[in-house]
Amino acid sequence: MAVRSKHPVAAAPTAPVREKTAHLLLRAWCIVILFLSLSGVAWINAIGSIATGALIVATGVVSLILWLVMRPPVQWRRLPWFPVAYALWAGLSIAWSQWPGTSALTWALLLITAMQGFFVAAVLTWRELVRAIASALKWCLGLSLLFEFIVAAFIRQPLLPGFVIPDTPAADPIVYWCRGNLFNDGRIQGIYGSANPLAAVCLLAIIVFAIRLASRAPRRAFLIVWIVIAAFLMYRASSATIYLATLGVAVVLATVLLMRSAKRPGARTKWYVVFAVVGIGGALSIWLLRDRIFSALGRSSDLTGRETIWQSVLARTAQHPVVGNGFATPWIPTDPHFDGWIIDHGQTVMQAHNMWIDVSMQLGIVGVVLLGMLYLAYVWRAWFFAVDRPRWDLRDDRPYSAVTLLPTLVGALLLVQGLAESEPLLLWGWMFVVMLAFKIKQSPHVGMGRIEQRVAIERGELVPDAADEAQLDNRAHW
Structure with a gap:
């Protein structure tokens, strides 16, 4: 019978580190949460x-219970206070x-x-978060493509909400959940029932998949396929x-x-000046040439009737300009104050x-x-989170x-989208x-901080001692 030497030349073989089942289930639940959020009105x-x-x-309720049971390490003094x-x-x-x-419900x-x-x-x-977002986006894109294919290939006519096949054509195509345009030159809507939310999720998917690709994630060929689909x-x-x-992203x-x-820090100044000039000049050019630009994109210069909507909303704003009329995001169409207030294509507008x-x-x-301060603080932290090297000691070459x-690319997407949509x-x-x-303030360095290190320890990737614990506290402070 073979006997292992008492003087081995290498460490004894051990099983590879595997994630605990509980953590795998937790990450799966987070993917479900992200999918519910990203799938929107579907x-x-x-x-x-x-x-x-x-x-x-x-x-x-499930997430709240999990939070109370798990008690993840959170620095409550470092909450994002403007949200x-x-x-x-x-x-x-x-x-x-x-x-x-409506205010209480929304x-x-x-x-x-x-x-x-x-x-x-x-x-x-941080890395798990990007991975979870990518998984949720794959479900959104995959279901959208599959849904459009089934309607176009098998039902072969538009579909109403609730999976209802209409007996007669609708008075306006806006009421359709899916118009079955996959095999023709019409706009598609995916599972969202609207082309604009689908396009926004697709751009977010391209951003996330590209980040995963740049991070050398496994199965890179599949990521390229998903980028093409998006x-x-x-x-x-x-x-x-x-x-x-x-373009903004x-x-x-x-x-x-x-x-x-x-x-060196001073070398950034010229780039700030150049891009400030380009940004301001580009914004002015888009505004002055909006007729030609939107005509080239197949849209009217008033952003497909949005200026009319804005005028009606601003008229109501003038009634209570300081404190507003009351929170309502989105507008509930069954509320008498919004039902029939602004009509577009025969439907009550919800934003x-x-x-x-x-x-x-x-x-x-x-x-x-408050919203302006919220985005200003978010963009400020996201920007330096992206452009500064990770540093919490004298080493500056990480x-x-x-x-x-x-964060900064998502912020750019939402700020531009917010000019013509209320989805942000x-x-x-x-x-x-x-x-x-919240994540930037709790973990300002990828892989560092109590939240980041705790998960690594649970996986068995780190075995902290007293010195490590002190170092973790210092890094969390930074």
Whole structure:
């Protein structure tokens, strides 16, 4: 019988480190949460608003229970305070709201979405977070492509919400959940029932998959395939807003990469000046040449009727300009104050198609200032999170991480989208701002900090001693 030597030349073989089943299940739950947020109104079209509301509340309760049981290490003094202040002001507006029932309902949805963002950021590391977002986006894109294919290939006619096949053509195609345009030259809508949200998710997917690719994630060939699928769906959705958002994201990405190439702090100044001039000049050019630009994109110069909507919303803003009329994100179409207020293609409009104008009507000047401070703080932290090398001691040559690009690129997407849509105020737009702002403040360095290190220790990748614990506390402080 073979006997192992008492004087081995190498360490005894050990089993590879494997994640605990509990952590695998936790990450799967986070993917479910992210998918629910990213899939947007698809659930309302599929199972109705009441069932969707019950699903949102149920998932929120589960996440809250998990939070109380797990108690992840959170530095409560380092919360993103502007999102908290905005949420508190939205809650206070119920007291003077013109539509208190709608305000209470939508505020509850706002809090649940914010809590889910905090939860996901608290229990996942930076790399796990990007991986979970990528998995949720694959489900959104895959189901959208499959849904469009089934409707176009088998049903062969438009489909109404609730999987209803109409007996007669609708008076306006806007009521259709899916128009079955995959095999023709029409715009597709995926599982969202609208081309604009589909295009926004596709652009987010390209960003996340590219970051995963740059991070040398496994199965890179499949990531390239998913990028192609996302680009195809975004092209077929044909959203002028997202085309402009793509340009904005590209400019921000180029700026970050140039800033990273600077050898000394002063070398960044010239790049800041160049891109400030380019940004301001580009914005003025788009505004002055908007007729030609939107005509080339197949849109009217008033952004497909949005200016008319803005005028109506601003007229209501003038009634209570300081504190607003009451929180309502989104507008509940069954509320008498919104039912039939603004009609587009025969349907009651559920948003102002501009998040700043929307907030001015709901929460007044105070709400606009809080939202502006929220995004200013978010962009400020996200920017330096992306352009500065990770440093908490004298060493200044640590490599950059592609993961740090995610917050600033998401911020660029949401800010441009918010000029023509109100989606950044709800669903994945609101959740991602809260989640990424919270994550940056809790873990300002990828792989460092108590949240990041705790998961590594649970996996068996780190075995801390007393000195390590002290070092973790110092890094968490930084």
